[in-house]
Amino acid sequence: MTGGSKEPAVFVNSSRLGAFRFSPEHPFNPERVTRVFHMCEARSLLSGPRVSVVDVETAEDGLLARFHTPEYIEALKRANGGTEIDVEMLHHGIGSAENPIFKGVYDFSALSATASLVASRRILAGADTAFNPCGGFHHAHPDRASGFCYVNDIAIAIDELLAAGMRVAYVDIDAHHGDAVQEAYYETPAVLTISVHETGKTLFPWGGSEQEIGLGAGKGYNVNVPLEPGADDDVFLVVFREIVMEALRVFRPDVIVGQFGTDTFATDPLTHLRFTNNGYIQAIELLHASYPRILALGGGGYNMRDVEQGWTLLWAELAGLELEPGYGGSLGGVFLMDSSIPGSNLRDMHVYTTGPEKDRLMASARELVRNFEIEIEPLIRRGQAKN
Numbered sequence: 001m002t003g004g005s006k007e008p009a010v011f012v013n014s015s016r017l018g019a020f021r022f023s024p025e026h027p028f029n030p031e032r033v034t035r036v037f038h039m040c041e042a043r044s045l046l047s048g049p050r051v052s053v054v055d056v057e058t059a060e061d062g063l064l065a066r067f068h069t070p071e072y073i074e075a076l077k078r079a080n081g082g083t084e085i086d087v088e089m090l091h092h093g094i095g096s097a098e099n100p101i102f103k104g105v106y107d108f109s110a111l112s113a114t115a116s117l118v119a120s121r122r123i124l125a126g127a128d129t130a131f132n133p134c135g136g137f138h139h140a141h142p143d144r145a146s147g148f149c150y151v152n153d154i155a156i157a158i159d160e161l162l163a164a165g166m167r168v169a170y171v172d173i174d175a176h177h178g179d180a181v182q183e184a185y186y187e188t189p190a191v192l193t194i195s196v197h198e199t200g201k202t203l204f205p206w207g208g209s210e211q212e213i214g215l216g217a218g219k220g221y222n223v224n225v226p227l228e229p230g231a232d233d234d235v236f237l238v239v240f241r242e243i244v245m246e247a248l249r250v251f252r253p254d255v256i257v258g259q260f261g262t263d264t265f266a267t268d269p270l271t272h273l274r275f276t277n278n279g280y281i282q283a284i285e286l287l288h289a290s291y292p293r294i295l296a297l298g299g300g301g302y303n304m305r306d307v308e309q310g311w312t313l314l315w316a317e318l319a320g321l322e323l324e325p326g327y328g329g330s331l332g333g334v335f336l337m338d339s340s341i342p343g344s345n346l347r348d349m350h351v352y353t354t355g356p357e358k359d360r361l362m363a364s365a366r367e368l369v370r371n372f373e374i375e376i377e378p379l380i381r382r383g384q385a386k387n
Ligand SMILES: [Zn+2]
Pocket: 174, 175, 176, 261, 263, 299, 300, 301
């Protein structure tokens, strides 16, 4: 493995994925993948010596068995026609309102997991960064679909990196707790899992408290950062610097696997956080400055504009490409006052929570930092000393 900046950043696309539809009224719209691809293309972010684009056309055989049970895989296969429903499927969470049966549900899931696996292999082949926008399905359990997720592409990609001897840290900044990834590595120190999310007191999947820190040999290697509704970029960046970056500094990963959902943004219809893409990108810049090797996956995001702009900015950052200041284009971005900021018309207006509510949110963030410093960081430090 060479690493180094000579290898390109890899955008893993699958032109087939954007055409699938969960159900007419479902908030998760795979069209987002096509839109992000086109926005990146329109801004010349998919060409040049630093970038390569891979198109994944077929799913890899046997891939799902790496994480899922045979019974679950069979049920998902039977659901692929999009019409037949049986008790066994329902038992596995397939056929609910949140995880409907749709035509190609198996194909979609297997293809998106293949794209994440391809991304992990490109990292192993020496690419610094790889991005699969149609990945990050962090709620898929071994035998159960949940929270719009059918197949856990993340665990499959992480296992590929682990098998090659890499030290992996998982950083999940989606609004929802990364429950199934936490569960997969809860009892092992091999993967440091970190999830920053809206508290389970107000949002699905209703868990992810700071007290869930791992079990047995894995104790200390699971870090949850549950934020209160209304938390904005300021609050996010405090916990990101003082918990996420600090945990990583102690753990010293070779590679970061990131679930970079955009449903934390103030304009997301399903959640109650108030981030903007400014805080989001700032966090990713911080991460990337210390950890050049990043496997980036998509995730949630139910406002199409947030997804398109957030992930275009994300890709530009990962690939080290400049977005032209004040690019006019015909894409209808929201224009900021300051056109000197690169890619400024993709940037959100700043949104800040103020007054006593902000004080309360900051105090609660500081409490999380204190808890991390006292309860978790010493455990990771001690574990590292043994290695
Ligand atoms: Zn989410």
